[in-house]
Amino acid sequence: MNRKVTYPLVYTGGYAFIVVIIPLTFLIYYAIHVSPTQLFIHVLAESVKQSFLQATVSTVISLGIGLIFGLLLIVYNGRMKSVIISLLLVTYVLPGIIMALGIISLFGFSSRFWEIIYGNVVYNSPMIAVLAYSTGNSTSIREIYSAKTLGASDSKIITGFYLQNSLRGGLLGGILTFILTFEGFSLPLIVGGPPYSTVEVMIYEFKSIFPSFAQFPFSTASLLGLLQIAILVVPLFFYLSINAGFRRNDSVLPLPLRRYNKIALAGLVIFLAFILMPLFGMFIKYPLWQLSVSAITTRLQISIPFLLGNTVIFSFASTFIAFLMSIVLIIYRPSLRNQFLILLPLIFSPVTLALSYFLVYGEHVPTSILITLIFTVVVIPLNIRMMAQAVETIPPSETYSSRTLGDSPLSTFFRVQLPRIKWEISTVLSLMFITVMGEFSSIVTVYTPSTMTITVGIYKLLLLKDIGGTYYLTEIFLIVIFISSFIINQLGKSGSVGQT
Numbered sequence: 001m002n003r004k005v006t007y008p009l010v011y012t013g014g015y016a017f018i019v020v021i022i023p024l025t026f027l028i029y030y031a032i033h034v035s036p037t038q039l040f041i042h043v044l045a046e047s048v049k050q051s052f053l054q055a056t057v058s059t060v061i062s063l064g065i066g067l068i069f070g071l072l073l074i075v076y077n078g079r080m081k082s083v084i085i086s087l088l089l090v091t092y093v094l095p096g097i098i099m100a101l102g103i104i105s106l107f108g109f110s111s112r113f114w115e116i117i118y119g120n121v122v123y124n125s126p127m128i129a130v131l132a133y134s135t136g137n138s139t140s141i142r143e144i145y146s147a148k149t150l151g152a153s154d155s156k157i158i159t160g161f162y163l164q165n166s167l168r169g170g171l172l173g174g175i176l177t178f179i180l181t182f183e184g185f186s187l188p189l190i191v192g193g194p195p196y197s198t199v200e201v202m203i204y205e206f207k208s209i210f211p212s213f214a215q216f217p218f219s220t221a222s223l224l225g226l227l228q229i230a231i232l233v234v235p236l237f238f239y240l241s242i243n244a245g246f247r248r249n250d251s252v253l254p255l256p257l258r259r260y261n262k263i264a265l266a267g268l269v270i271f272l273a274f275i276l277m278p279l280f281g282m283f284i285k286y287p288l289w290q291l292s293v294s295a296i297t298t299r300l301q302i303s304i305p306f307l308l309g310n311t312v313i314f315s316f317a318s319t320f321i322a323f324l325m326s327i328v329l330i331i332y333r334p335s336l337r338n339q340f341l342i343l344l345p346l347i348f349s350p351v352t353l354a355l356s357y358f359l360v361y362g363e364h365v366p367t368s369i370l371i372t373l374i375f376t377v378v379v380i381p382l383n384i385r386m387m388a389q390a391v392e393t394i395p396p397s398e399t400y401s402s403r404t405l406g407d408s409p410l411s412t413f414f415r416v417q418l419p420r421i422k423w424e425i426s427t428v429l430s431l432m433f434i435t436v437m438g439e440f441s442s443i444v445t446v447y448t449p450s451t452m453t454i455t456v457g458i459y460k461l462l463l464l465k466d467i468g469g470t471y472y473l474t475e476i477f478l479i480v481i482f483i484s485s486f487i488i489n490q491l492g493k494s495g496s497v498g499q500t
Helices: 003-031 038-075 081-093 096-107 112-136 141-149 154-182 186-192 199-208 219-241 258-285 293-300 304-330 336-342 350-361 367-392 396-404 409-420 422-437 454-463 467-494
Strands: none
Touching: 003 219, 003 304, 003 336, 003 350, 038 081, 038 112, 038 154, 038 199, 038 219, 038 258, 081 112, 081 258, 096 112, 096 186, 096 258, 096 454, 096 467, 112 154, 112 186, 112 258, 154 219, 186 199, 199 219, 199 350, 219 350, 258 467, 293 304, 293 454, 293 467, 304 367, 304 422, 304 454, 304 467, 350 367, 367 422, 422 467, 454 467
């Protein structure tokens, strides 16, 4: 049997079996023991309705805004582009609980549904804009100059070339937005309240607050988790099937729309103000110099360094494990079948994932290990996808030359591929680390006092109605996130990541 075919299938098959099939089996086993009542069916119907409504409205608005500002990113070619893209991604990697608190600091609870939609749009439209920019920017400059030579106007260049290619990234981001907002947790839980609870919120509620005293106490939560998985299978299939077409554009020709630089920059500044307003409102309303560390420690009965230590340890361990697993799973060029198996954990939302892993491993491993495992599975699918896309930008001739000289796939990855994509790897690691640092919905489902992280501490302060402490701890966390992201990106630029 061909070893090149066997090894990837064995790795990905074993990975999918352990990470997905076993937890999914436990969910099914618990769900079949549910005894649905009329009240449960009513709650279920309302939560599904809210999930669809919030996801649909948020996706339509986010897609429209994201495409517009993705085009502005393509048109703008100034020195601030990398800074603008980094700022756009700030909201995407922030924990949902922080976005919820930022919105409350601005609007209070004046119109809960539209506050949820605003939060979803602020969270997802920058991601759509960056994806639209990435695919639109891969447009061949030579083709554009050929079109201009034949008389094409600037508007025709934008709509016929850039917009058409941006739609691929926009579609990818739109599907991902629908999935993420359907799984909405922090905004409906904190901003919306019971009338706006999504399926994700109800899974958490049934697991944490309304357990049954029957033999299978988590059967209702398991049934809701399976229902959510079944609903999201279709959009997830399309998301995994889309090839966004990312590629490097190495043309030395100048961009043909440079005359619109100032207009594009002004539009992007307005966009940044729109998405960063919740953060600014938080810092303005609750100045950091009024922070009382001792008051927060007293209310939580846990020190802030302890919360930060747990957060950093869990984040570093899960990021490191996910990175190593990603290398093993992409060193062989995966077939479509293997890619599907690799990304299969995306069928779980964070709360459903935490619930299923709690059912499987909760009684057998310490909570700290359980949390690290959950965090690893949360970030590994998207990490693999981003790393695979980065590897695909390397000319195949370089990889083939290394293999011809006798290097193994693993040796080729470390000697040829990893050094070429070290900047991309640093970005991937930074996104993974920050994403795990801000993870709230999964850990709040399974944590214990000894494994509390800073996001759980923020939520506990909110439940204790210590509003000032809630915002001050949130601001500390934001500073830690920015410092961590800066350090990881600097390591990538210095080459440390590529040499690891």
